[in-house]
Amino acid sequence: MSTYHHGNLRPALVETAAGLARTAGPDGVVLREVARQTGVSHNAAYRHFADRDELLAEVAAIGMAQLEQAMRDRLATVRTRDPERRARRRLRETGRAYVQFALAEPGMFEVAFSAKGDAAAAGQHVPEVDGGPYGLLHEVLDELVAAGGLSPERRVGADVACWAAVHGFALLCLRGPLQALPPADRDAVLDVALDVLDRGLS
Amino acid sequence: MSTYHHGNLRPALVETAAGLARTAGPDGVVLREVARQTGVSHNAAYRHFADRDELLAEVAAIGMAQLEQAMRDRLATVRTRDPERRARRRLRETGRAYVQFALAEPGMFEVAFSAKGDAAAAGQHVPEVDGGPYGLLHEVLDELVAAGGLSPERRVGADVACWAAVHGFALLCLRGPLQALPPADRDAVLDVALDVLDRGLS
DNA sequence: ACGCGAAGTGGACACTGACAACATTCAGGG
């Protein structure tokens, strides 16, 4: 056999797993199926991952990165000039992109938030800016403060308020009572929710 | 055997399943374990439920009911007299109770929102008041309008904005980046988020 | 009294995650 050693199995497994995750969510990431699709025997994965959970965690990281990228891409489309309006607009687009990604890639989104261990391993009490979607939101909110659209006192806790709102909205659409809502209505309702947020912060 | 026929297996199974759900979440509701704990053979459940999912759905309904009850209980403790302040306070307690239930009973909470089919079977586009937690929130918001604390225009979509915020907050605490946050900080941050909501609506 | 249909049982199958023992390949020092 020329390829008894696959060469770089680990990344290959992760990629396959990501594909599974995208189309079938966390429960779709089945170790044996991942091995099958990668053209390797079951158990091969155990040389690179202690657990199925460890593989899932890797995929979750990818999901987070994709989510962040989607948000960044969307942010780049904001062309407003006036600083405050611009910052406010960017905040809104952040939220929109978040929800849109969740609805467009439900599998990845769920996996991204299904990790058992998560990044809590570091033991950070208050999760400081870590560069992920949370970090991006943090930046955008800082911009808003700099532009004078948000007073420093109200800046405290604004991160969580914003994230909770969009995260909750996404989840209510995915697995909650907003499942059956037609997409058009969904956008409208999201806009209203974002309006509330906007007003609550200003 | 005196009890070959259990008599009322279905409710018994649901109760056992609810226990499992409470301590181990959706994945903890294992058909065979449910049967075991109910003192009946595996497969017995198939006389009463087509699927494992059907049993889970029943448990989910219980979870929703418990959540609603927890919210109602909390609402009853508000003793403010002034109508507007009272309505506003009731709204806040609704949110607090929601999050508190989610954190106190994570298993049940997850099961409640993990149902595949959900109540979307009816095909209602916009989920009207159905009596569950959503219905309760609806009532409270109506109270707030009646008390003059919320203009009718802003009433539209307020339900979703509120629910999304608390739901998202709960999920971020359960499986998101707020996992490691100590309880005290959690309450504080939640209060800030509720402040944002309050200001956004008024 | 009896038999018929509902309720529960036992056995099977395909599937999964995990473990252990084995086979193969690669790298590097004699």
Add this chain to the structure above:
DNA sequence: CCCTGAATGTTGTCAGTGTCCACTTCGCGT
């Protein structure tokens, strides 16, 4: 250049799960 040890994959196996099937047991109406 070969030989050995450590990575890396493989086969075999086990316990556990959801679901289907045929079978048994029981309660109830005629």
